[in-house]
Amino acid sequence: MNLSRPIAVIAALFFLLTEVGAITGRALYGPILTSTDYITGSGADDRILWGALFELLLVIAAIGTAVTLYPIVRRQHEGVALAFVLARLVEAVAIMIGILSLLTIVSLREQYDGSADPDTLSPVGSALLALHDWTFLFGPNFALGAASVLLAYLMYASGLVPRAIAVLGLVGGTLIFGSAIAVMFGAYEQTSAPGLLVALPVFAWELALIGWLLVKGFRPASILTTSAA
Template identity: 30%
Template sequence: MFLEHLYPDRTKVITGMFLELINCAAVVGIAMLMYPILKKQDEALALGYFGSRIIDSVLLIVSIVALQLLVLLSEQYIASGAADRNDFQTVAALAVKGHFAAFDMGMLALSVGSLIFCYLLYRSKLIPRIISIIGLIGYAALFASGCFGIIGHDVGMVLYIPGAIFEIIFPIWLIVKGFNLSAIDAQAIKK
């Protein structure tokens, strides 16, 4: 059983947990940076995007807590010797299921918020619409993947691919070209 190996290899797990915490902070930071731009397009949707990213981060942190519990459970499992091994396996199985459930729910929050984000990008023409469409397709697929995960059907990572394509193209576009400033100026003139 994996509990025999988890605690001795805990450095890898703890490193992964800290990287996930950094990701959680970055997700909220991105939402904070995007809010002033997005609220010029639609303040209610911009707040929805911001809130969804906070929910996403909280759910990912909950999934991290489940991993920490598994490391602690592994330590106790090793220390206990042969006693109560079945109880440890049951608790470990529940912690693993809790981790994946929180992760899948986090992916739902991420996908809903990112659909709002991509819709606002599409509507405002801040970036080329084709990039926004790739994002809409990607996050709809991620939403489907999260739903499948919650009902117990693991479809693998294939539904992550369209969203990953957006998450590669979008920042490269922003670095090379930036936002369409004329679209931002046009929105400011309308208001």
Template identity: 45%
Template sequence: MTSTARTTATAPSTATRRVRMDSTRRTALIAGIFYLLTFAASIPALVLLSPVLNHPDYIVSAGSDTRVLWGCVLDVVTALTGIGSAVALYPVVKKQNHAVALGFVTSRMFEAAVILIGVVSLLAVVTLRQDVAGTPGTDPATLTTVGQALVAVRDWTFLLGPNLMAAVNALLLGSLMYRSRLVPRIIPAMGLIGAPFWLAVTGMSFFGLAEHGLFGIAVLPVAAWEFSVGVWMVVKGFRPSPITAAAVPSEAGRSLVPVA
């Protein structure tokens, strides 16, 4: 009867282990999809928004407002998927370091909030162009100045949001992934190596000292890190790690009561 009790007590733990492993794989898949959606939304958004960003007189000239609106929609998607990736990973990476994991969620939320401020400023340009530009008594020069000011707001949000916070995110999540070995260490290493350089370039740009070419070079390691971790989590999931094993209750700590 005692051996029967031990067998019965062991069976639920096996089922629990399978459920937990399935849940961990699902977490990696969801987080990876969010990361890839961030790329899929942010890159086309830059192309779609180029008319309003690169033409100072866009607010009083001919242009495609629909194109700009779609670019704004993609920026909103970028903001939301950034938060989604952090929230999806939090239950797993908090087991490595709770404070750093919480910091990663906070940094993603801050990045999203700054991105949305930039979106609102561009939507204001579109609204002024449609409702004010061309109406009697409107001064085109004044309206152009207002439009340039709103675009300048968006430029600063881009520097402080996707640029600055991308480096902060790489340091926070990269350190968690490197220590936990949830993915091959070469992947977070790219982010950890590139983040300080990216921070330096962002700081130089803040004071007007960085060239555009330097930005293009500095962004490569961080972009490679984010894209690689997204692809790995979608295709492979998490590697076996102590923090994923810790999610399964230990058999050693479970008392077995023999049945007479």
């Protein structure tokens, strides 16, 4: 019985959940990310709460990819495999901080009764949005880039997936990590055309990995027959 086949499918499903959670959560957050007076405005709290729920699924799935793959990829290189797990954990923590920053804005809006000065609350909302923007940079960019490079290296060295897919991960992870540095120093906005364009290779890497693991599973490799001990 090929015991690695269920692991490949579970890992692919976790990766798929990360894509669904990230894209859906970001789309649902639209009203709070583009409003300068969300706390004192009409708001769209239910939509933001749904966005937070989808991002919570993203956090669970991101950790799930690491936990699921670690027993396999550690047989190739335990140190790199552990670094991959830690990178995904850092990504998850950053995303959680971002979720909490937006939920804090929602709570302030729900408690606003009109007595407080809007000019006082506006900087508070702006500060929380700025915190979310930084977590979005450090989580789904710096940490994701690092995790993608580490996992792609393990896949390339072990031959668990076709090397073309692994190379796509190496390139995509490096590009999005470099893009995060460019955004940090003000070269362009994270959600601008250049930022989205640079993110396409890492998105393609994850889709290719999902498709291969779901349809084919792991390729025959020596590490699959190596004792986990």
